[in-house]
Amino acid sequence: MSEPLLEVKDLSVSFATEDGTVRAVDGVSFGLERGKVLGIVGESGSGKSVTAMTLMGLTRGVNARFGGEVLYNGTNLLEVSDRAMQTYRGSELGMIFQDPMTSLNPVYRIGEQIVEAIRAHEKIGKAAARRRAIELLHQVGIPNPESRVDNFPHEFSGGMRQRAMIAIALSCNPSILIADEPTTALDVTIQAQIVDLISTLKDEFQSSVIFITHDLGVIAEIADEILVMYAGRVVEQGTKRDIFYDPQMPYTWGLLGSIPRLDRPRVKRLHTIKGMPPSLINPPEGCRFRPRCPHAFEKCAEEPVLESRVDAPGHLDRCWLTVDEKRARRDATISPTTEAA
Amino acid sequence: MVAFLIRRVVGMVLVLIAVSFITYLIFIKIPGGDPAQRLAGRTATHANIESIRIKLGLNHPFIVQWFDMVKSLLSGTLVSYFNGGTNVVDQIKQGLPATFSLCLGAGIIWLFFGILVGVISAASAGRFSDRAITALALIGISLPVVWLGLVLRYLFAEGGWISSFPDGGYYPFTQNPWEWATHLILPWITLAVLFIGFYGRVLRSNILDTINEDFVRTAKAKGLSPRRIMTKHVLRASLIPIVTLFGLDFAAVLGGGAIITETVYSLQGVGYYAYQSIQAQDLPALMGVTLYGAAFIVVFSVLVDIAYAYLDPRIRLT
Numbered sequence: 012m013s014e015p016l017l018e019v020k021d022l023s024v025s026f027a028t029e030d031g032t033v034r035a036v037d038g039v040s041f042g043l044e045r046g047k048v049l050g051i052v053g054e055s056g057s058g059k060s061v062t063a064m065t066l067m068g069l070t071r072g073v074n075a076r077f078g079g080e081v082l083y084n085g086t087n088l089l090e091v092s093d094r095a096m097q098t099y100r101g102s103e104l105g106m107i108f109q110d111p112m113t114s115l116n117p118v119y120r121i122g123e124q125i126v127e128a129i130r131a132h133e134k135i136g137k138a139a140a141r142r143r144a145i146e147l148l149h150q151v152g153i154p155n156p157e158s159r160v161d162n163f164p165h166e167f168s169g170g171m172r173q174r175a176m177i178a179i180a181l182s183c184n185p186s187i188l189i190a191d192e193p194t195t196a197l198d199v200t201i202q203a204q205i206v207d208l209i210s211t212l213k214d215e216f217q218s219s220v221i222f223i224t225h226d227l228g229v230i231a232e233i234a235d236e237i238l239v240m241y242a243g244r245v246v247e248q249g250t251k252r253d254i255f256y257d258p259q260m261p262y263t264w265g266l267l268g269s270i271p272r273l274d275r276p277r278v279k280r281l282h283t284i285k286g287m288p289p290s291l292i293n294p295p296e297g298c299r300f301r302p303r304c305p306h307a308f309e310k311c312a313e314e315p316v317l318e319s320r321v322d323a324p325g326h327l328d329r330c331w332l333t334v335d336e337k338r339a340r341r342d343a344t345i346s347p348t349t350e351a352a
Numbered sequence: 353m354v355a356f357l358i359r360r361v362v363g364m365v366l367v368l369i370a371v372s373f374i375t376y377l378i379f380i381k382i383p384g385g386d387p388a389q390r391l392a393g394r395t396a397t398h399a400n401i402e403s404i405r406i407k408l409g410l411n412h413p414f415i416v417q418w419f420d421m422v423k424s425l426l427s428g429t430l431v432s433y434f435n436g437g438t439n440v441v442d443q444i445k446q447g448l449p450a451t452f453s454l455c456l457g458a459g460i461i462w463l464f465f466g467i468l469v470g471v472i473s474a475a476s477a478g479r480f481s482d483r484a485i486t487a488l489a490l491i492g493i494s495l496p497v498v499w500l501g502l503v504l505r506y507l508f509a510e511g512g513w514i515s516s517f518p519d520g521g522y523y524p525f526t527q528n529p530w531e532w533a534t535h536l537i538l539p540w541i542t543l544a545v546l547f548i549g550f551y552g553r554v555l556r557s558n559i560l561d562t563i564n565e566d567f568v569r570t571a572k573a574k575g576l577s578p579r580r581i582m583t584k585h586v587l588r589a590s591l592i593p594i595v596t597l598f599g600l601d602f603a604a605v606l607g608g609g610a611i612i613t614e615t616v617y618s619l620q621g622v623g624y625y626a627y628q629s630i631q632a633q634d635l636p637a638l639m640g641v642t643l644y645g646a647a648f649i650v651v652f653s654v655l656v657d658i659a660y661a662y663l664d665p666r667i668r669l670t
Contacts, residue, residue: 067573069572097577100572101574105573108570116571117666118665128575183575
């Protein structure tokens, strides 16, 4: 195993609000190797976006408190100055966001917005930067980039805008591309194109990718490693194979069960995880998924640690059930065979 | 663009016709407004009043009276009822240098300081400087112009504290620019204070809204400096509503809306002329200043729309 490019150790992020302290991210650790894709999945409010924004330094503010370490090439990004963080953003870490309709500034041309990103980090003339912008638009699959470079965002479709966002994020050849739900706001056909594009470009640009989504179908296409997050914590972690073929955590079963499947008998209603994600001001004691978990028992009042419970190294979970119990029970949730399920 | 301009010019003409008509209607209908009776004096006979009425054309039907008045105003021959029947257009022209000098200076001051105040208080939102600026802005908005004008005049021109400035009046720029400026500094400040407070408050809340926009987060993620994010991305979007406000406010004061400031400092501008005409209930003069002011408002509202299309490429002029 090579030295990871990015290593997050016991990261916690909390925000002081009027209602109390929100512990948005609580003890998250993971590593990202060069050229790999890490998928982070979870519901809204599970802390996946806050984790990503914290890597970029975008959650810094007067009411934010950080714990743990974010080591990038050995530097703890949580401790560098705002000014130094500015040089990492864009050049070492690029980010694309959920809503391409609002993520581009409506009053500047697409080309200007790419050129601005390039010239923030490189001493390069306007004409040269513009040629780079056209080349980037070509790489992300915008037809006629020579004329499209002078369009305004409102002259682009949603998918094209997300392509332009990718061009901006990759403009300075970052080592890590963070994609925060990049396909959520797009049509299904466009989603697939964007996922393909990211996975092609990551090889072309030799970048690692952190791909955040609530869509396990998307993750299955692109990720090498997967983190499943719930209520600010990692509840299961493993390779794509581990998570899809041997899921250990009832929450992961619930996510897997809520995907419509063509390869299984049809069910009347898709599985849903009952209830709402908990408040992060006063999270439940013990296992945080306990209040919504149909398999909870007495022991769950005690907090399960994230550790390896199966014989695959690197496959970690937080659930007290024995491995045999889990393997016996999970199919009822993931792939119910009767319509009554 | 051409179609837009043609449509707007036609609209402007219609608005001005309506304004002149309503002005006339209001004047005729208000009680105690019969100019013939007032011109004739306390001891006039009925025949006396009637002859004056015929002389002024007040015996014609309403529509004809209105039409004649607008026609003579446009041809520059309209004379006022009182003050010896001076030419209305000439009177307005005489007021222009003072009014334009007052408004240009005050407009520059209030726009500059309004933006400065808004940016500083938004940048330090929640901290002491923001609270202090907010309090000052509210005081500025609340100060009555009459009071502020008189107090400044007392403190800085009449020896209340220091007599550094001349005490009212207008000095033509062409004769002595230095005297022109010193005569105008107090009126500029008086007129600008209200707008500075108001613009600062509006801009502050616009900036704080814009800062949470997704495209600002994108700008941060690109690694731009905070200064560049503020000037290029946040301020540009936040200034669009300020452009509307400024266009219409500036048009209003240019159009004779700075009545109080002009009166307090005895600047013989259009606002002062309007004030006199209102006091005398002098219909031709009132019609002149009303249409003059309305013309500024309609022209500037077109300019504001053109500026909008320039500032936001999504807006097309149609």
